[in-house]
Structure formats: structure tokens, C-alpha cells
Amino acid sequence: MTAEEYVHRVNFWLTDLPWGTKKALLSELRGHLAELPADTDLDTLGTPEQYAKDLRAAAGLERRRGVVAFLRARRPRNLVATVVLLAALGLGIGAIAWVDSYQPLVWGNGGMDPANVVFPRGGGEYAVAHKGRPFQFGFTVRNDGRFTVRILGVPELRGYPFRAQLWASGPTIRGGMPLPERRFKPIDLKPGWTLVLYLVGRYACTYQAPAGSSTTLAELPVRYSFLWITATTWIDLHEQLAILLPKNVGCPPNLHPPPSTP
Amino acid sequence: MDQTQLLKGVLELAVLAVIARGETYGYEILSTLERAGFDGVGDASVYGTLRRLEQAGHLSSRLAASDSGPARKYYAVTPSGAEQLQAGTDSWSRINSAFEGLVKP
Numbered sequence: 001m002t003a004e005e006y007v008h009r010v011n012f013w014l015t016d017l018p019w020g021t022k023k024a025l026l027s028e029l030r031g032h033l034a035e036l037p038a039d040t041d042l043d044t045l046g047t048p049e050q051y052a053k054d055l056r057a058a059a060g061l062e063r064r065r066g067v068v069a070f071l072r073a074r075r076p077r078n079l080v081a082t083v084v085l086l087a088a089l090g091l092g093i094g095a096i097a098w099v100d101s102y103q104p105l106v107w108g109n110g111g112m113d114p115a116n117v118v119f120p121r122g123g124g125e126y127a128v129a130h131k132g133r134p135f136q137f138g139f140t141v142r143n144d145g146r147f148t149v150r151i152l153g154v155p156e157l158r159g160y161p162f163r164a165q166l167w168a169s170g171p172t173i174r175g176g177m178p179l180p181e182r183r184f185k186p187i188d189l190k191p192g193w194t195l196v197l198y199l200v201g202r203y204a205c206t207y208q209a210p211a212g213s214s215t216t217l218a219e220l221p222v223r224y225s226f227l228w229i230t231a232t233t234w235i236d237l238h239e240q241l242a243i244l245l246p247k248n249v250g251c252p253p254n255l256h257p258p259p260s261t262p
Numbered sequence: 263m264d265q266t267q268l269l270k271g272v273l274e275l276a277v278l279a280v281i282a283r284g285e286t287y288g289y290e291i292l293s294t295l296e297r298a299g300f301d302g303v304g305d306a307s308v309y310g311t312l313r314r315l316e317q318a319g320h321l322s323s324r325l326a327a328s329d330s331g332p333a334r335k336y337y338a339v340t341p342s343g344a345e346q347l348q349a350g351t352d353s354w355s356r357i358n359s360a361f362e363g364l365v366k367p
Contacts, residue, residue: 025309027335028312029309031288031328031332031334031335032292034331034332045304045305045306052306053306054310057307057310058307058308058310059313059314060314
């Protein structure tokens with residue numbers, strides 16, 4: 001056994017001691033072994049286990065157990081590095097979870113083309129889907145968070161008696177609903193700003209439905225991205241909009257049945 | 263009868279006595295003890311005793327560069343160590359006298 005191997009094995013039997021104490025004892029052992037004649041048989045020192053046992057007994061160093069002893073036996077530099085690493089890992093996991101759940105978009109306001117919306121007594125609003133008649137529904141999406149998100153659009157709406165394209169105006173820091181300015185393209189929405197989106201199209205039979213039946217527009221999906229996540233959020237309309245087929249005009253049975261509610 | 267325990271019992275005094283002659287280091291202390299007849303005491307016991315005496319304040323130490331390898335740790339007796347040695351020597355003399363009175367006819 002070489003001198004360094006002997007020291008290494010004694011180190012094993014002193015592993016529970018505080019790091020500084022162990023370092024001092026092993027340093028002295030190294031110095032002692034370096035003083036010995038080159039041909040010295042290290043067996044004369046006793047086995048590493050016995051050496052460690054005698055050293056403890058003479059120095060009054062009892063065997064230590066428990067979490068505190070374990071921590072004190074670690075090299076301080078390694079303990080700090082471990083704590084920093086665990087803290088960074090925790091922060092990283094927390095940050096990832098926060099980003100994954102970040103959703104700052106809220107409903108601003110909305111409205112139909114006034115010519116189409118009916119406000120009956122008793123509240124609510126509805127529009128009658130006369131086939132071929134122009135359809136326009138505008139709504140604002142506001143960024144109520146602290147970070148910019150990118151608005152990617154509105155996924156295809158299914159189960160409604162209209163075909164529409166997505167238009168936009170803004171973003172704007174002021175309120176109001178300016179008319180649609182352009183076909184929609186993905187755009188960044190800064191904190192506090194609003195984007196006005198429009199569904200512009202015509203009423204059409206997109207699925208089979210009897211005359212007088214209705215469907216309700218209660219929420220709208222908006223697709224957005226923030227850092228590495230892309231998600232769709234459903235924004236509740238403050239006022240649900242019912243879209244009715246005329247009393248005497250339905251959609252023919254050779255069309256697809258209405259899709260199931262998502 | 264195992265003499266090892268007897269040797270270990272006086273080891274602390276013996277180590278203080280060697281160092282009291284003058285500042286010295288571990289290997290030299292072991293060699294001096296061996297030459298004086300303390301050859302049954304293990305190296306680990308001596309180094310452990312040195313640590314305990316230093317922790318108790320009876321020894322002071324300093325590191326000095328060595329030609330033959332790692333730095334040497336030199337020990338010196340402190341005033342409390344000198345008192346400890348004197349008290350121990352007095353006790354030893356008393357015990358030795360009492361023992362001689364028992365074994366001699």
C-alpha cells in the first residue's frame with residue numbers, strides 16, 4: 001500500500017468528522033508518512049481502520065451521526081455549491097412553471113355590426129343569421145399583465161353559422177373600437193395595450209341545423225405566445241351573443257351535423 | 263498484564279515533557295519517545311494526544327516549510343501546558359513513591 005492509499009483509507013474511517021478537523025489530521029498524517037524511511041512497511045502503523053480508531057481515542061473524537069454531523073463533514077465549498085445549485089434548480093423550476101401558466105389577456109369589449117344585433121326586452125342580445133348577409137363581430141383583447149405577449153390569432157371557430165376571416169386594428173393604448181383596418185397578422189401586444197379583432201364574413205350554413213335553432217357565442221379562443229410557450233386562452237364575453245337561424249329557414253340535412261361542444 | 267494501557271496513561275505527560283525541552287514536530291516527538299522507552303505506543307495515539315493537548319490550550323503550533331515533503335507542524339508548550347506538566351510530574355512522583363513502598367520489602 002502506498003502512503004497516499006493509506007491516507008485515503010484512514011480518511012474513509014474519519015469521514016464523519018468535521019471537514020476542517022479531518023483535513024488537519026490527515027495533513028499531519030501525510031507529513032508523518034513523508035518523514036518515514038522510504039522502505040518503511042506501513043503495516044507497522046496498523047491497519048487504516050485501527051489507526052483511525054487510535055487517533056480518535058487519543059484525540060477524544062467520538063463517532064458523529066446525524067444530519068448536522070453529515071453537513072459539517074462536507075467540504076464548505078461543496079456545501080455552498082450544492083445549496084446554490086439547489087436554489088438555482090428551484091428557481092428554474094419555479095420560473096418554468098410561472099411561464100407555462102402566464103396568461104395576461106382579458107376581454108376588453110365587443111359588439112356586432114349594429115344592423116344585425118337585436119336587443120329584446122328582458123336583456124341579452126341576439127343576431128339572426130340570414131344566409132349570405134354580412135356578418136361582423138368585433139372584440140378587444142387587452143394585455144393586463146406586465147410582459148409583452150404575441151397574439152397569434154383566433155383558431156377556426158366551428159359550430160357557428162358563419163364563415164369569417166380575422167381582421168384587426170391597433171394595438172392601441174386608448175379605449176374604443178375603431179373599424180377594422182387590415183387582415184390580421186401576428187402582432188406583439190404590450191402591457192396595458194389593447195388589440196381590436198374582428199370576425200368579418202357572411203352568415204352561411206356550415207352545419208346541418210333546423211329552422212329557428214340557435215347557437216351561443218359565449219367565449220372566444222385567442223392564441224398567443226410568451227417566451228417558449230404557445231397557448232390558447234378562452235376569453236369570456238361579457239354578454240353572450242345568441243345567433244339564431246331564421247324561423248322558416250334551416251340548413252339542409254346533407255351538411256355535416258353540428259360539432260360537439262368543445 | 264497489558265502494559266499498553268499503562269503507557270497510554272502517562273503518554274500525555276511524556277509528550278509534554280518532550281516538547282518542554284524545546285519546540286519540535288510530530289515525527290521527532292515519536293522518535294524521542296521511542297528512544298526513551300515508549301516504543302509500545304502507536305503513532306496514532308501520539309498524534310491524537312498532540313491534538314487533544316493543543317485543543318486544551320496546553321500546546322501551541324505553527325507550520326514551517328520542510329525539505330523532505332509537506333510542511334511540518336511544530337509544537338511548543340504554553341504556560342498552561344507547563345503548569346499541567348508540573349502538576350502531572352508531582353502526581354507521578356507521589357504515585358511512584360507510594361508504589362515503590364508497596365513492592366519493596
